Amino acid sequence: MKGRFLPGRLCPARTLAYDFETMTGRLYLPTGCCCDMRGCVQLFLAIDAKVRRIETYAGDKQDTRYERRGTAQWRAVLQGAAGDWAAIELEGGQGSSL
Numbered sequence: 001m002k003g004r005f006l007p008g009r010l011c012p013a014r015t016l017a018y019d020f021e022t023m024t025g026r027l028y029l030p031t032g033c034c035c036d037m038r039g040c041v042q043l044f045l046a047i048d049a050k051v052r053r054i055e056t057y058a059g060d061k062q063d064t065r066y067e068r069r070g071t072a073q074w075r076a077v078l079q080g081a082a083g084d085w086a087a088i089e090l091e092g093g094q095g096s097s098l
Contacts, residue, residue, distance in 0.1 A: 012029065012033065013027060016043075018047050018051075023050055024052065025051055026055045029057065062079065063078070063079055
């Protein structure tokens with residue numbers, strides 16, 4: 001498995017991108033890999049405290065996106081096997097508090 005391990009993260013990263021106009025980050029991982037939500041969000045918050053959306057890719061397929069809800073609330077949206085997207089609300093529908 002090729003890729004560079006980012007400090008404090010459990011996943012090897014192939015590519016990292018950030019678009020300051022759309023405030024969207026993208027993290028590309030090797031096929032079959034994933035990362036934890038908290039670590040991914042913290043990584044992009046360190047790049048831009050105003051980040052709104054983060055997309056992660058395993059190989060060439062987008063598998064997760066994180067969407068900002070308010071100041072410190074985030075939710076994960078996962079892609080199912082059929083290609084449909086489903087939001088996962090954490091902490092009683094408030095999203096993940098970081």
